[in-house]
Amino acid sequence: MADVSTTYLGLPLKNPLVAASGPLTSSLDSLKQLEDAGLGAVVLKSIFEEQIELNGFAALERAEGFLGHTEGYEFVKATSMEQQIDAYLALLEGAKRSLSIPVIASINCYRDGTWLDYARRFIAFGADAIELNYYVVGADPETEGRELEKQFLQLVRSARKAIDVPLSLKIGCSYSSLANMLRRFDEEEVDGVVLFNRFYAPDVDIELMKMTQTRMISGKDEYTLALRWIGLMSEEVRYDLIGATGIHCGDSVIKLLLAGAKAVQLCSVLLKEGVDSAKTILADLHGWMEKHGFEEIEAFRGKLAKTYKGDGSEWTRAQYLKTMLEAQGN
Numbered sequence: 122m123a124d125v126s127t128t129y130l131g132l133p134l135k136n137p138l139v140a141a142s143g144p145l146t147s148s149l150d151s152l153k154q155l156e157d158a159g160l161g162a163v164v165l166k167s168i169f170e171e172q173i174e175l176n177g178f179a180a181l182e183r184a185e186g187f188l189g190h191t192e193g194y195e196f197v198k199a200t201s202m203e204q205q206i207d208a209y210l211a212l213l214e215g216a217k218r219s220l221s222i223p224v225i226a227s228i229n230c231y232r233d234g235t236w237l238d239y240a241r242r243f244i245a246f247g248a249d250a251i252e253l254n255y256y257v258v259g260a261d262p263e264t265e266g267r268e269l270e271k272q273f274l275q276l277v278r279s280a281r282k283a284i285d286v287p288l289s290l291k292i293g294c295s296y297s298s299l300a301n302m303l304r305r306f307d308e309e310e311v312d313g314v315v316l317f318n319r320f321y322a323p324d325v326d327i328e329l330m331k332m333t334q335t336r337m338i339s340g341k342d343e344y345t346l347a348l349r350w351i352g353l354m355s356e357e358v359r360y361d362l363i364g365a366t367g368i369h370c371g372d373s374v375i376k377l378l379l380a381g382a383k384a385v386q387l388c389s390v391l392l393k394e395g396v397d398s399a400k401t402i403l404a405d406l407h408g409w410m411e412k413h414g415f416e417e418i419e420a421f422r423g424k425l426a427k428t429y430k431g432d433g434s435e436w437t438r439a440q441y442l443k444t445m446l447e448a449q450g451n
């Protein structure tokens with residue numbers, strides 16, 4: 122049987138399938154099911170910096186009228202925020218006690234701030250790594266892209282200083298030069314970058330003429346965005362690149378590994394088809410490796426990454442590739 126073990130942010134993994142942060146990683150029961158289904162690691166549901174603050178303020182609003190002085194307000198706000206952190210710590214502690222695979226804590230943050238404190242506490246409770254899920258929409262026409270990037274890099278710098286376990290970033294793709302950003306994360310010495318997060322997008326219900334959201338579950342062709350960028354960048358950075366979004370089957374896992382991904386994160390397929398779909402994906406990976414005579418993942422990982430294929434135009438200009446293949450009669 123082929124050896125599908127790998128490492129993820131330096132952590133040993135029995136296979137490259139990681140359960141992405143989401144509904145299935147928010148309770149101990151489903152975390153155990155994920156381990157039983159064969160997942161190599163789990164990323165806990167994110168704790169949202171913004172939500173913690175909002176809940177703190179909501180608790181204040183509810184308490185209005187009962188509180189006569191500033192210390193009282195501060196106490197109510199801090200207690201509500203503390204309860205959320207405690208719940209997260211309890212989940213983390215339970216997961217560390219019950220699972221034998223790596224458990225990664227996830228923090229959704231949008232500015233340099235108090236979340237660094239949470240990260241330190243998660244590490245004290247045994248988190249094997251921290252994933253920062255960073256999300257900012259550049260919707261202010263007054264702010265230059267350069268300024269937003271500077272803020273993000275500053276946040277990464279603070280995180281790296283404070284976090285002494287492996288650190289990964291989970292990002293979107295909206296940068297004018299994503300390749301440059303990915304290189305700059307290398308300078309900040311992160312251990313991995315997850316390409317890409319899939320954010321809810323606004324949509325409109327035309328009958329009700331109201332705002333709604335796009336569907337939560339990804340489509341099975343959405344993996345190509347990560348495929349392109351991992352193919353282009355896996356030989357350019359020292360940290361691990363991890364594929365995410367739209368990875369629903371063994372074939373897309375193999376494609377991402379060929380492009381140079383160290384591992385992949387799965388969410389939608391586990392929600393839609395059940396956690397046991399991971400078993401099918403693993404069986405397909407084993408089957409393919411055996412068919413092609415690969416005994417271990419490193420024997421083929423990155424085989425199609427940019428460096429091995431020249432100038433990378435296959436990864437940047439799909440149209441050009443189509444023309445070339447047609448010229449060769451394929």
Ligand SMILES: Cc1cc2nc3c(=O)[nH]c(=O)nc-3n(C[C@H](O)[C@H](O)[C@H](O)COP(=O)(O)O)c2cc1C
Pocket residue numbers: 141142143144166167168227229254291317318319337338339340365366367368386387388389390
């Ligand atoms: C219902 C739902 C909740 C999610 N919650 C989080 C979250 O808390 N933190 C996070 O980083 N990603 C979250 N995600 C994003 C997933 O981790 C994943 O990156 C995304 O769904 C793309 O992967 P997929 O195509 O395998 O679903 C969530 C996704 C879904 C569908």
